[in-house]
Amino acid sequence: MSDVVYLNGEFLPLDQARVSVLDRGFIFGDGVYEVIPVYSRHAFRLAEHLKRLQRSLDAIRLANPMTDAEWVQLIEEVIARNPGEDQSVYLQVTRGAASRDHAFPKGARPTVFMMSGPLVTPGREAVENGVAAVSAIDNRWLRCDVKSVSLLPNCLLRQGAIEAGAEEAVLFRGGYLTEGSACNIFVVRNGTLLAPPKDHLVLAGITYDVVLELAARKNVPVEVREIPEAEARGADELWLTSSAKEVLAITRLDGKPVGNGKPGAVFKIVHQAFQEFKRDVMRRAA
Ligand code: PMP
Numbered sequence: 001m002s003d004v005v006y007l008n009g010e011f012l013p014l015d016q017a018r019v020s021v022l023d024r025g026f027i028f029g030d031g032v033y034e035v036i037p038v039y040s041r042h043a044f045r046l047a048e049h050l051k052r053l054q055r056s057l058d059a060i061r062l063a064n065p066m067t068d069a070e071w072v073q074l075i076e077e078v079i080a081r082n083p084g085e086d087q088s089v090y091l092q093v094t095r096g097a098a099s100r101d102h103a104f105p106k107g108a109r110p111t112v113f114m115m116s117g118p119l120v121t122p123g124r125e126a127v128e129n130g131v132a133a134v135s136a137i138d139n140r141w142l143r144c145d146v147k148s149v150s151l152l153p154n155c156l157l158r159q160g161a162i163e164a165g166a167e168e169a170v171l172f173r174g175g176y177l178t179e180g181s182a183c184n185i186f187v188v189r190n191g192t193l194l195a196p197p198k199d200h201l202v203l204a205g206i207t208y209d210v211v212l213e214l215a216a217r218k219n220v221p222v223e224v225r226e227i228p229e230a231e232a233r234g235a236d237e238l239w240l241t242s243s244a245k246e247v248l249a250i251t252r253l254d255g256k257p258v259g260n261g262k263p264g265a266v267f268k269i270v271h272q273a274f275q276e277f278k279r280d281v282m283r284r285a286a
Contacts, residue, residue, distance in 0.1 A: 004081040006074060006114040011081060014115065023111055025094030028102070029150030031111070032056035033092035036075065037119050037243040039278055040085050042285035043075055044243075045206045052147060052204060053091075059146045062095055065110045078114050086119040088244060092149055122248050127271065130251030130263045131167035133238070136160060138171035138178045138201070145200045157181040168240055170232070170253060173201060177227040180240050184208040185250075188237035188266045192221045207241040214273040220266055237264035247271050 007017045024030035034053050037044045050068050057064050066074070075089055091114040098105030122131075138144075140153040158181040161169040168180045177196055179185050184205040187194040193215050198204040215222050232238070236259040238250040247270055249263035263271075 003083060004078070006078055006112070008109075008112055011077070017113070019111055019113070020097035022097040022100065023094055024096060024098065024105075024108070025092065025111060025149055027100055028095075029148065029152070030060070031092055031094030031149045032060060032062070032147050033090065033149050034147060035243050036089040036091070038079055038087040038089055038116070039119075040282040040285065041079055041087075042282060043079065043089065044278075044281065045210070046072060046075065048206050048209070052206065053093075055145075055204075056147045057093065059143065060095075060148070061104070062093065062110060065093060065112055074114065078116050082116040084118050086121075087116045088119045089114065089116045094149070120244065121246055126248060128263070130249035130258075131240075132165065132252040132255075133168045133170045133180070133240070133250045134161050134164045134166045135233075135254055136169040136171055136181075138173035140171075143200055144178070144202055145198070145204060147203060154181045166252075168250070170238070170250070172229045172232070175229050177229065177232040178202050179205075180242075183240040183242040183245055185232075186211065186239040186241065187227055187232050187235045188239075188264060189231065189235055191266065192223055193266060193270075194227050194231070195222065195224045196227055197224050205241055205243075207243055207246065210274065210277070211239075211241050211247055211270060214270050214277060218269050218273055220269065235259065237267055239267055239270075247274050 004011050005014050005017050034049050036049045050071055054064060078089060079087055094111045096108035096110045098108040136157050157169040170180055170185055171178045177185060179202040196202055212222060238258045239247055240250055241247045249267045251258050251261050
């Protein structure tokens with residue numbers, strides 16, 4: 001994974017990084033995280049990732065241990081100290097180490113950890129043919145807008161999908177589409193792109209925003225609204241989006257083809273726009 005990681009003020013090799021077994025991230029999953037894609041050593045949409053980090057920290061009532069300027073400097077340093085032009089920076093902040101008690105500890109120092117590995121985006125086969133997904137009931141908590149390190153339900157949902165021979169789980173709660181176990185989900189019906197609203201039931205994906213911006217730029221009609229399960233199941237196209245997967249077509253749901261079973265026309269427009277947009281961002285950064 002990472003050659004050099006950052007932990008509580010120090011840069012050190014990954015295999016030398018240690019946290020206390022009493023860290024509340026380990027004991028309670030009491031922490032939040034971000035994953036930031038890096039293209040040509042340039043952190044993509046960094047300001048937006050830092051804004052979302054702040055919202056997650058506010059939601060769990062943990063003071064941000066650093067200013068945005070300090071985060072930017074640190075993230076740039078982690079990128080510089082790691083090999084590869086395209087990277088995936090992972091950062092996490094937990095409430096720190098303290099004797100085990102559910103209530104917040106007084107005076108604990110947050111644990112700040114950051115690592116960076118290669119950014120692995122989908123290969124040509126996945127882009128050209130799409131991937132399979134299975135549906136599942138969204139049994140997570142009611143604050144899915146918080147990017148919490150407590151990911152046990154997401155892990156179970158994703159593992160269920162893998163064991164069913166699929167890439168992802170498409171989640172429904174109370175008869176409505178929410179998102180995937182580690183991605184946002186979009187629906188296309190009759191040429192219109194449908195997106196579930198960014199409320200407390202989904203993570204406000206950075207890629208989600210990029211996709212809506214690109215759809216608008218390409219004159220694709222967009223509706224942000226609740227999507228009944230039947231509408232998602234009868235979609236012409238289904239997509240998943242995330243920082244690592246970018247935008248990818250789901251071409252099979254529960255073993256049945258989505259639309260004609262191939263990535264659709266609207267997907268192709270937005271996928272191409274995404275690749276062009278990335279190239280532009282990199283060119284501007286160079
Ligand atoms: N929803 C969930 C549950 C996720 O884990 C992710 C990826 N971190 C996303 C949506 C997509 O977010 P982003 O586009 O910022 O990667």
